[in-house]
Amino acid sequence: MITVHHLNNSRSQRVLWLLEELGLEYEIVRYERDAETMLAPPALRKVHPLGKSPVITENGVTVAESGAIVEYLVDRHGSGKLKPAPGTAEQLRYTYWLHYAEGSAMPPLLMSLIFSRIPRQPMPFIVRPVAKGIASKVLTSYIEPQLKQHRDYLESELEDREWFAGAKFTAADIQMSFPIEAFAARGGLGEKQPRLSSWLERIHARPAYKRALKRGGPFELIR
Template identity: 55%
Template sequence: MITLHHLNNSRSQRILWLLEELGLEYAIERHQRDPRTLQAPASLRAIHPLGKAPVITEDGLTLAETGAIVDYLTEKTGRFGPPASGTTRWRYRHFLHYAEGSAMPPLVMKLVFSRIPAGMPRLLRPLMRPVFAKLDRVFLEPQLQLHADYWEQALEESGWFAGPDITAADIMMSFPLETARSRVGFDARPNCRAFLDQIHARPAYIKALEVGGAYAYA
């Protein structure tokens, strides 16, 4: 049986959702972030050397990285994966890798930049806050707006990222859009809002929330 090592408020929520969509039998091992540092606990390092989530184990296999786990599960079941051929197949592959390779880094940087000044010595905080605010305004914000515009355009045709129906590429893209909603804003991006509305209404998504526990981005 598949065991998912699940970390609260993390990328592993996508794997929990995919497992529910695929109807696979699985067990879940829950791990909680440190409430002060928000870092993953040491218990995850006992499962995989990187100590990150998600991780799955099955039949002697220990597999980390969301995209690799998605490939494993879709190949195992033959569902939610790429079309057999054509341009849509490569669109699927693009968004499967783009989600973590290009979309998430500026979102993570925005979060980190917002927290660095608070962790500095008290006397330095008034000096460094304007520096990080300018980095955010000049460098990060234009990048995030560029990505959000790209998502809005990509969803225009069908409401999904890789073809007329939902695929694992959409599940991969859910986390960037969920985290961007509060950090970028979708007021002028109806396709992005509609995408989040339709995934949040799916029975498998709702069941994954019930199983996984509190998830700040839903």
């Protein structure tokens, strides 16, 4: 039996979605973030030393990291589903987007979250203007231009294809869901990103996506 160690409002939601798309049986062990720090509880370290989610276990095997989990489940249990044929252009794109999601898209989104929260953190009154000024400078001069560059790039990649690997929905779209959900929640997807907005609507309409939300519980990204 596959066990998903599921942290609320986290990347593990897309693991549930993948399992639903593959029609696999699984069980969920739930963990809740600390209400103040928003960090995962120490109990997750008993599953994996880093104490982060997602993590899955199956027959004594522990797999961490979203991309590794996606590859493990698709290769071991997919029976050819949700993955392009080897040696095709679609397969190369598929591999690229599996790694791009966390390797390129998420770092500026995480930085945006951290620096936007700095002014709201407890600190001496005299320090607050300095911290606020530094955070604002980093956001406007570096992070926001990076986010715009990625949004524009992603929008352009969907110009002549419906899904990220090509004409068919694949696990790469599942992997890409978290950063694009984060863009929508934190930076917004406006009139200049109609293809990304349409892509989000398509994934939200998938029955497996809805089933994963029902099993995983309410899903709202940290802001």
